[in-house]
Amino acid sequence: MSKQEPTFALIDCNSFYASCERVFRPDLAKVPIVVLSNNDGCVIARSYDAKPFIKMGEPYFQIKHKLKQHGIVPFSSNYALYGDMSERVMSLIEAMVPAVEVYSIDEAFADLTGIGGLDTLGREIRAQVLRGTGIPVGVGIATTKTLAKLANHTAKRLQAQTGGVVNIIDPAKRDWVLRNTDVAEVWGVGRKMKLHLDALGIKTAMDLAKADPWTLRKKFSIVIEKTARELAGTSCLELDEPDQLKQEICCSRMFGKRLTELPPIKEALATYMMRASEKLRAQGSLCKKVRVCIRTGMFNPEEAKYANGVVVDLPYPTDDVRLLTKAAVDAVDHIYRPGFKYSKAEVMLLNLCQPGEYTDDLFAVSQPAEATRVMTVLDQINGRWGRGTLRSASVPTNPDWGMRREMMSQSYTTKLDQLWKVACV
Structure with a gap:
């Protein structure tokens, strides 16, 4: 068959x-x-x-x-x-x-x-x-x-x-x-590659489909070779499997205004860690290390520039937002320098693993069962009543450093108090 x-x-x-x-x-x-x-x-x-x-x-x-x-x-x-x-x-x-x-x-x-x-x-x-x-x-x-x-x-x-x-x-x-169809419109070609292909007389998608795949591979890359074969009707790309678990989880944001003091920067890091830990628990992983970074704006010539980061080893693999937040907030003390106008902070969860995947010695500390139960309840409450309903005490509700979104629409589908209202006439 x-x-x-x-x-x-x-x-x-x-x-x-x-x-x-x-x-x-x-x-x-x-x-x-x-x-x-x-x-x-x-x-x-x-x-x-x-x-x-x-x-x-x-x-x-x-x-x-x-x-x-x-x-x-x-x-x-x-x-x-x-x-x-x-x-x-x-x-x-x-x-x-x-x-x-x-x-x-x-x-x-x-x-x-x-x-x-x-x-x-x-x-x-x-x-x-x-x-x-x-x-x-x-x-x-x-x-x-x-x-x-x-x-x-x-x-x-x-x-x-x-x-x-x-x-x-x-x-x-x-x-x-x-x-x-212009060759620039082909998936994966782009502007720079279009210039190289134009030089070879390849101006349309048909030109690329008729080009010799091996020549394209030697002159450019296997990606362009596969693109040409696919345009000619030979399937080289299969449907990908569902996304694998992330090996790193990052949450970073620009501040709504420049920050010069340490307390609001710590608030921002606690807020970002709240979101990162939600993603961590959503995929059922534990985190072994945390990386914290802060930086100033990099494009204003009139502002002094500074950027730094630090990696912290956790006492045991965890998904507990309380432990993760403490690690991040304590770590920023080592990299913060006064006198700068900070524009962005970032938290990154590293060395992720699944429960039972990591190997430790017999006497090593592991995450308490009570912490796991607390995190489960936290996620259940926020899942039912909306993100941020239950949160760490260090996470403010409406910080003045928050991202500027002066023209944002309502959260019509994710917040009960912002549901779409239809008036009967």
């Missing part, structure tokens, strides 16, 4: 951050939107109708007049909302296909090998996600992951003609897409 040709779909949310904001603001359905980075720094997402006027990465303070001129509404980044909406989208997709690889917060590959009626399935996925979450998606279907990416790009680029679903299993349709 011959092996079935693999079939992949890429489901990608359209302007995901902006779409999340529109779900709960129907009054903005036809209003252009941009989403800003931490501390309302620069543009990191744009709705389709904002793209002609605003470039990615433009600093917010420089484009305020342009936003007002074109009626573009800015939002501070609301990662809790985006993360929750992403989980809802992925859950709907997973219920409709045999296997899924969540590739990023707003896109997923699906294995459709052996399934018939692919165009109909693509439209059903799109309709189900839109109905269930309010998020529009594009669906690209092909025989390789790279071609599926290209099909998805075409579905978005020609939204009116395609209805958001493009299937290029048929060689004639595949070749049309390859001929009409």
Whole structure:
């Protein structure tokens, strides 16, 4: 019995951050939107109708007049909302296909090998996600992951003609897409590689598909070789297994303002450790070492610069936020220097292991069972009533050093007191 040709779909949310904001603001359905980075720094997402006027990465303070001129509404980044909406989208997709690889917060590959009626399935996925979450998606279907990416790009680029679903299993349709796509749009090529490929006369995706793979490998890399083979229809990339457990967990943030005193820096580290320890317990791991870093701003020529970090060994592998916080807060005493304006702090959990994986001597101290029970109750309460309901005493509720998010939308899906309200008329 011959092996079935693999079939992949890429489901990608359209302007995901902006779409999340529109779900709960129907009054903005036809209003252009941009989403800003931490501390309302620069543009990191744009709705389709904002793209002609605003470039990615433009600093917010420089484009305020342009936003007002074109009626573009800015939002501070609301990662809790985006993360929750992403989980809802992925859950709907997973219920409709045999296997899924969540590739990023707003896109997923699906294995459709052996399934018939692919165009109909693509439209059903799109309709189900839109109905269930309010998020529009594009669906690209092909025989390789790279071609599926290209099909998805075409579905978005020609939204009116395609209805958001493009299937290029048929060689004639595949070749049309390859001929009409610039090589820079191919997954994994990028601007720098485009310049090298242009020099070889490779200007379209079709040119790359027809190029000799071995020559590309010798001249560039195995990645470009595989890309060319995938464009030609040979599947080189399989659906990845579910994410492995993280070997390191990091939480870092820019402060909302420069800090010069040690106490607020310790508050920030305690806050970041709270989040890092939640991630640690979520994957069922224990931590053996903690790294703490602080630094000043690095780009203002008028500010003195300083950065330092320290690694602390813990007395035993632990997921206890109290012990982890104490280690981090005590450690910063060794690296803090007065006279500097600090802009960022970071905590990193290192040497992660699963309970029972580590080997220690017979008399070594291990985490008390009481601590494990306390952490379980902590997570249960916060899981039910919202993050931060129960927290370490050193974690403030509304610190003045907190990240600037002056235009942040409500946490419509993660906080009971911010649920969407519908008035009956």
